[in-house]
Amino acid sequence: MRNKKILQVHPSDNVLVALSDLKAGERIDISGSTVDLAEDISAKHKFAIHEIAKDELIFMYGTVVGRALTNIAAGQAITIENVIHHSLDFSADKKTTHWNSLDVSKWENKFFLGYHRENGSVGTMNVWLVVSLVFCENRNVELVREALENELGYGPKKEYGLNIKPLVKLYKGGADVTKILASDIASDANGVGDSRVFNNVDGVKFLTHNAGCGGTRQDAEAFCALLAGYITHPNVAGATVLSLGCQNAEEKILMEYIHKYDPGFDKPLYILEQQNSASEKEYIIDAVKKTFCGLIEANKFERKPAPLNKLVLGVECGGSDGFSGISANPALGHASDILVSLNGSVVLAEFPELNGVEQELINRCIHEKDAAKFIDLMKTYNKRAKDSGSGFEANPSPGNIKDGLITDAMKSAGAAKKGGTSPVVEVLDYTEQVTKPGLSLLCTPGNDVESTTGLAGSGANVIVFTTGLGTPTGNPIAPTIKASSNTALFQRMNDIIDFNAGTIISGEDSIESKGEELIDYIIKVASGDEIPKSVQLGQDDFIPWKRGISL
Structure with missing residues (x-):
């Protein structure tokens, strides 16, 4: 039941939701009866429909959402002072409920334009990954980003056009804090525009993190499984993986999960190990060149019609x-x-x-x-x-x-x-x-x-x-x-x-x-x-x- 001011989400609920700010003394009509508000109720908050005794359960959405810590008067707000978390026990004894699918005739002939992969999945984006297999490699991921991102046209847009040169000038000229705070450092926003080298690649994504070593061996394995999920993901065209060489998140574990998730895996994948490289400079050059070559392959994919059942909605x-x-x-x-x-x-x-x-x-x-x-x-x-x-x-x-x-x-x-x-x-x-x-x-x-x-x-x-x-x-x-x-x-x-x-x-x-x-x-x-x-x-x-x- 609802009106413009309140909503009872489920008929069995003993609380109402305020849809707008309500004042103490207001009379609320609910299912043929009335509730006089005992206090102001802010929009989004709940109040009792009738008196709720201490230890009585609070119901919303037709389910238990709390337990009363004190007696709660009709029209009184539900707060952390008078209600505590409470939920019911659960078991596997009950049967699956029957469900009737919806009438989706208006969408049955619709499709989306996606990137079709060899394993039958379809991507909604076409991106390349550059990711570290261990946190020690985060700096090297950033060096690859520095070399590639802007030149390929994927640099971040300068959303607010911020330029601190005026602040530097004011400071060097002896301006005080008041004058600096009052100054304008915004100019016209600008960015990379339409300068992409690879028009069919939606982005190069540089992933850094604090995982891959230390912690437990289970953490390292879970991280490899996560990366495998990203590399085999339909939105990913290929990846460059930077490895130190001695970390818990081993290349072999990553590859095991990649082939588990996609037995016929055939995307371009470059895994580079720094401890086997001639120097850090050569290591980064190799990563940049291989990533560039991978992007050439990724750019060959184009959006094509795909049925809506290829969508996986999180x-x-x-x-x-x-x-x-x-x-x-x-x-x-x-x-x-x-x-x-x-x-x-x-x-x-x-x-x-x-x-x-x-x-x-x-x-x-x-x-x-x-x-x-x-x-x-x-x-x-x-x-x-x-x-x-x-x-x-x-x-x-x-x-x-x-x-x-x-x-x-x-x-x-x-x-x-x-x-x-x-x-x-x-x-x-x-x-x-x-x-x-x-x-x-x-x-x-x-x-x-x-x-x-x-x-x-x-x-x-x-x-x-x-x-x-x-x-x-x-x-x-x-x-x-x-x-x-x-x-x-x-x-x-x-x-x-x-x-x-x-x-x-x-x-x-x-x-x-x-x-x-x-x-x-x-x-x-x-x-x-x-x-x-x-x-x-x-x-x-x-x-x-x-x-x-x-x-």
Whole structure:
């Protein structure tokens, strides 16, 4: 039930969502009765429909999202002072729920323009990777970047045209801080323009990190598996890998995973070992020349029509707010259901943000082995978090809490909406590859960059990232679309956000109509007709997960 001021997400909920700022004393009509507000309620926050006794469970989205710490009066705000995280136990006893696919006739004859690979996969981008196999090689990756990026036309656009020469001049002339702060250092923005040498290559991506050695041997193996997922990814034409030679992340482990993920692997791949080189200079020259030759091969690929079932959609949320679970996430969920109905693939990650909705997802697992695997991954993850003095309940960030997400279960119930309603066809551990059409669950942390890094590493060739507070995260190989949960954010941070789901909150659009609009936008991005802001701004975030506790 909703009106312009409030929303009851599910009939069994005992809290309402404020869609706009509400004042103490306001009378709210709800299902034939009234609630007098006991205090001011900020937009995005929740308040009790009726009196809730201490230890009584709090319901939202039709599921348990917390437990009352004190008696809560009707019309009183739900806060971290009166509610604590609580979720229900789960098991594999229940049966898979039946699901009717959507009517997707309007998309059945549509296609996207992608890069067809020999193994049958299709890329939505065509990029070359230059990556270090160990953090010791990060500087050398930067030296290769320095030699290639601008000359090939892939240098970053000077987005704001900042020039500090006037500041230097003022300082040398004896200006004080007040005068310096008042000066103008912005000129016309400029960049590389249309000077690309290789018109069919969307970019050369230079990946640096802190992995590859130290830590555990399992960390090194997981990192090799992640890199293999990137190198075999349909959006990647080939790669240059810089190795020191003595690190835990060995070339042979990388190659084992490459051939595991793509048995017929035939992309250009150059692995250079510094400890076998004549000098660092010769090593860098060799890397630059081989990369250039690889780009010649990569440039031979052109976009060609591909069916929509070749899309692998990664769904992600970050900087979430109290509107995320009722606008952007369910709209993305509807788009996900459309793609699944077209026999495409969708990947839902961030396991700490599925706490409290485990039973729903277990019920949706087609295979018992996947339900058991999901239970094991969730319980093991949460136990490790508790053993370190934390737990899933510590997941909400200060920003989440400030904007209405006060428990992990509340956050999770809204976050899970990104995965739509279709059955779960497979449960994947970190770095395992998507191999089936339908909805898969992928074990990643809730950390935005670690999670998007994992989504791309498991095969997502496009990512939609919903946000309520705004975040500039992107990915080097998978175009990442940003969708806002509210219109104010979309207007304020339009330079980094592509899609506005806030019209659901204002009542201008339904979840279904917005989901349809989003799938059409995804198709345009997959075809290269629309370039997401994260790609335009070069937000190539890459953080491998070391399997430690990261919420």
